Amino acid sequence: MLVEGITAVLRLDVMLALFVGAIGGVIIGAIPGVGAAVAIAILLPATFSMDPLVGLTLLLGIYGASMYGGAIPAILINTPGTPVNALTTYDGYPMTLRGEGSRAISLAYSASFFGGIFSVLCLMILSPYLAKVAPLFGSRDIFMAALLGVVLVIVSHRGKAMIAGMLLFFGMFLNTVGMENVRYSMRYTFEQDWLISGFNLIVVLLGLFAISQAFLLLTEKDSVPKQGEISGGVLHGFKELFQHKRVVTTSSTFGVVMGIIPGVGEFLSQFFSYSLAQKFSKTPELFGNGAPEGIVAAESANNAVPAAAMVPLLALGIPGEALTAMMLSVFYVHNIIPGPALFSTRPEFLVSLYTCLFVVNIVIVIFLLFSTRLITKIIRIPTKFLGMCILTLSLVGVYSLRNSPIDCAVAAVCGLFGFILKRLDWPVVPVVLGMVLGRILDEKFRNSLARLKTPIDMIDRPISGTIFAIIVLVLLAHFYGMYRARSRRLAS
Amino acid sequence: MAKEKPQNATHNSSRAEDELFGRDQKSGEIVFAGFLLFIALLLLALIAQQTTYIKGMSFVSQPRFWPGLCLIGFVLCAAIHFYNVYKNFDFVANKQATIAELRHWISPLEYAIYFMVYVYSTQWLGYLFSTLLFSFFLVRRCGYSGRRWSLSAAGFALIVVLFFKTFLQIRIPGGALYEWFPAGLRNFMILYL
Numbered sequence: 024m025l026v027e028g029i030t031a032v033l034r035l036d037v038m039l040a041l042f043v044g045a046i047g048g049v050i051i052g053a054i055p056g057v058g059a060a061v062a063i064a065i066l067l068p069a070t071f072s073m074d075p076l077v078g079l080t081l082l083l084g085i086y087g088a089s090m091y092g093g094a095i096p097a098i099l100i101n102t103p104g105t106p107v108n109a110l111t112t113y114d115g116y117p118m119t120l121r122g123e124g125s126r127a128i129s130l131a132y133s134a135s136f137f138g139g140i141f142s143v144l145c146l147m148i149l150s151p152y153l154a155k156v157a158p159l160f161g162s163r164d165i166f167m168a169a170l171l172g173v174v175l176v177i178v179s180h181r182g183k184a185m186i187a188g189m190l191l192f193f194g195m196f197l198n199t200v201g202m203e204n205v206r207y208s209m210r211y212t213f214e215q216d217w218l219i220s221g222f223n224l225i226v227v228l229l230g231l232f233a234i235s236q237a238f239l240l241l242t243e244k245d246s247v248p249k250q251g252e253i254s255g256g257v258l259h260g261f262k263e264l265f266q267h268k269r270v271v272t273t274s275s276t277f278g279v280v281m282g283i284i285p286g287v288g289e290f291l292s293q294f295f296s297y298s299l300a301q302k303f304s305k306t307p308e309l310f311g312n313g314a315p316e317g318i319v320a321a322e323s324a325n326n327a328v329p330a331a332a333m334v335p336l337l338a339l340g341i342p343g344e345a346l347t348a349m350m351l352s353v354f355y356v357h358n359i360i361p362g363p364a365l366f367s368t369r370p371e372f373l374v375s376l377y378t379c380l381f382v383v384n385i386v387i388v389i390f391l392l393f394s395t396r397l398i399t400k401i402i403r404i405p406t407k408f409l410g411m412c413i414l415t416l417s418l419v420g421v422y423s424l425r426n427s428p429i430d431c432a433v434a435a436v437c438g439l440f441g442f443i444l445k446r447l448d449w450p451v452v453p454v455v456l457g458m459v460l461g462r463i464l465d466e467k468f469r470n471s472l473a474r475l476k477t478p479i480d481m482i483d484r485p486i487s488g489t490i491f492a493i494i495v496l497v498l499l500a501h502f503y504g505m506y507r508a509r510s511r512r513l514a515s
Numbered sequence: 516m517a518k519e520k521p522q523n524a525t526h527n528s529s530r531a532e533d534e535l536f537g538r539d540q541k542s543g544e545i546v547f548a549g550f551l552l553f554i555a556l557l558l559l560a561l562i563a564q565q566t567t568y569i570k571g572m573s574f575v576s577q578p579r580f581w582p583g584l585c586l587i588g589f590v591l592c593a594a595i596h597f598y599n600v601y602k603n604f605d606f607v608a609n610k611q612a613t614i615a616e617l618r619h620w621i622s623p624l625e626y627a628i629y630f631m632v633y634v635y636s637t638q639w640l641g642y643l644f645s646t647l648l649f650s651f652f653l654v655r656r657c658g659y660s661g662r663r664w665s666l667s668a669a670g671f672a673l674i675v676v677l678f679f680k681t682f683l684q685i686r687i688p689g690g691a692l693y694e695w696f697p698a699g700l701r702n703f704m705i706l707y708l
Contacts, residue, residue, distance in 0.1 A: 069679060069685050072684065072685070185592050185595050186592075188592040189589060189592035189596055191588075192585050192586070192588035193555075193589050195585040196586055196589055199582040199585060203578045205576075205578070206569060206578055208566070208569075208578045209565075209566075209567070210565065210567075210578060210579070211558070211561070212565070213565070234627075234630070237626070238623035238626055241623065241657065242623050245657070245658070405659075407657040407659070408657065408659065410657070411650060411653040411654055411657060412650075412671060414630055415633075415646060415649060415671070415675060416675060418630070418633060418634060418646075419675070419679045419687075422634060422687060423679075423685040423687055426686065428638075431631060431634040435630055435631060436627075438623070438627065439624070442620070442623050443543075446543070446620065447541045447544055448541055464581075469576075472573075472575065
């Protein structure tokens with residue numbers, strides 16, 4: 024199984040996808056305004072015709088590599104390439120202003136590499152345990168895990184919990200539109216034939232992520248990112264990283280833990296890592312003014328998430344955030360159902376996937392060590408031109424699915440909806456997670472019904488009961504936090 | 516990327532409430548919050564008409580159970596959020612900013628129309644020609660003029676078509692225009708461009 028899995032990675036098509044994903048991901052990540060979500064949404068339908076391992080390697084390569092690339096403009100021009108690199112600007116840009124741009128970039132690469140490799144190793148170590156634990160999850164347990172995801176998506180949007188809740192329920196509702204598959208009755212189809220099959224997740228994804236971004240770039244004032252200057256090599260950060268052993272290990276662990284928890288993801292992991300690194304630093308006053316530990320904490324935490332986010336996806340079929348939700352559709356198209364059975368039916372596929380995740384981090388770092396200067400030049404694309412490129416590419420994503428102009432119109436409407444959400448600074452991800460988690464909740468709830476006599480039966484299993492207790496604790500902690508904040512405010 | 520910051524309609528409120536409701540409002544938020552609440556209520560009102568009730572089936576097994584549950588959640592969150600926005604909204608101070616933001620929301624409609632024209636033109640002109648025309652037109656529309664930008668647009672369009680249709684073989688049917696081409700060229704165009 025192990026040999027078979029590793030051999031699969033050595034296939035020419037897999038290696039090609041690995042290199043294209045890694046290099047493409049770095050460039051996409053380094054261009055402010057694109058991001059992995061846009062690129063993956065566009066490429067998703069193209070991967071349906073590929074072998075599942077090839078398609079997933081390509082997408083995982085883009086996912087992981089974009090965060091490495093996103094650090095370049097964050098450090099050099101104070102503009103994060105992807106939203107998750109926002110914290111890197113706090114310390115990266117001040118270091119560039121001090122003439123330490125190459126040191127900052129080098130630290131970002133080394134921390135990202137450590138975070139990436141650390142999380143893949145954790146995934147590999149956890150895998151045998153997952154293989155034992157995952158089959159213990161029945162329908163009720165998976166339902167509770169998805170419900171925990173729903174709760175976490177809402178409470179993790181600090182300051183926007185109601186908005187996240189509203190959009191999540193809207194996404195869940197979108198998933199119910201069309202013919203339901205028990206009694207084959209219509210739900211909210213308004214006698215429109217094209218609504219019978221419901222809203223296609225990929226069409227909605229493309230609209231919300233890619234087309235909305237194109238609209239945003241096309242309608243705003245044109246600007247060209249400045250060219251960041253770096254001098255000196257970008258290798259020394261790997262030696263310097265040893266001086267921040269505690270920060271990098273703690274932050275990567277945070278990344279892994281937060282990545283595994285559905286609905287939490289990169290933002291919270293790097294926020295906690297950064298806060299903790301500042302708290303225990305000998306020079307906390309440097310944070311925000313060019314602290315190397317700040318870069319190490321942020322970059323290692325966010326790069327530890329992609330591999331960790333695969334844990335709930337592979338073990339339970341529950342995506343933790345938008346990008347793994349997109350990847351879930353690749354699994355479904357190829358009839359590989361992620362979940363407890365995957366570990367027993369396709370173990371060699373999982374080994375190949377882990378190996379790809381491991382190798383992709385090495386390819387990215389080698390590529391970056393030799394191409395950082397070149398990337399700083401090619402990322403200087405005017406925003407409106409970039410908008411044109413994304414809109415042109417969006418057709419590939421939507422139209423190639425079913426050659427349906429109606430899909431394109433739906434995607435355009437979702438694009439307009441996403442555009443307004445982005446203008447209002449509302450999160451887009453809850454809509455997508457609502458659609459995906461809504462489907463899992465609906466399906467698992469129906470499967471559980473036969474065993475339910477009273478509502479208590481839903482939580483009378485050890486796993487579902489434990490997850491339910493976690494849900495209650497999360498909600499209590501959230502409301503207690505609000506109560507304390509209110510009390511503090513009233514006292515002051 | 517320089518993103519225009521909409522004018523804030525800020526208010527005095529507790530941090531705890533901020534945590535839940537997100538009080539850092541943006542211009543136009545009240546309109547969108549109201550629109551979503553209206554949509555949520557409308558959809559909930561239509562539940563009896565748009566879903567089926569099956570006699571003898573338990574309440575939680577009914578086809579309308581999940582849409583109903585989702586819509587109740589949607590309505591509750593939308594109503595609470597709208598109430599919060601409305602309570603703290605200063606109509607007089609934010610009128611101009613709100614109107615300006617609403618105008619901005621309409622602006623991408625133009626590009627949405629271009630996109631749909633691009634989709635339909637693909638059926639007639641084929642993927643290669645429609646992509647070339649679309650990117651060339653959009654570059655002009657965005658204000659880029661001169662040979663450099665025209666060549667950049669054409670180069671980009673060509674790379675996209677060659678990568679996706681020729682190399683990855685994605686399923687985009689040949690255009691009606693290809694029917695006019697000689698047999699050999701027509702087959703090639705339909706398959707690869």
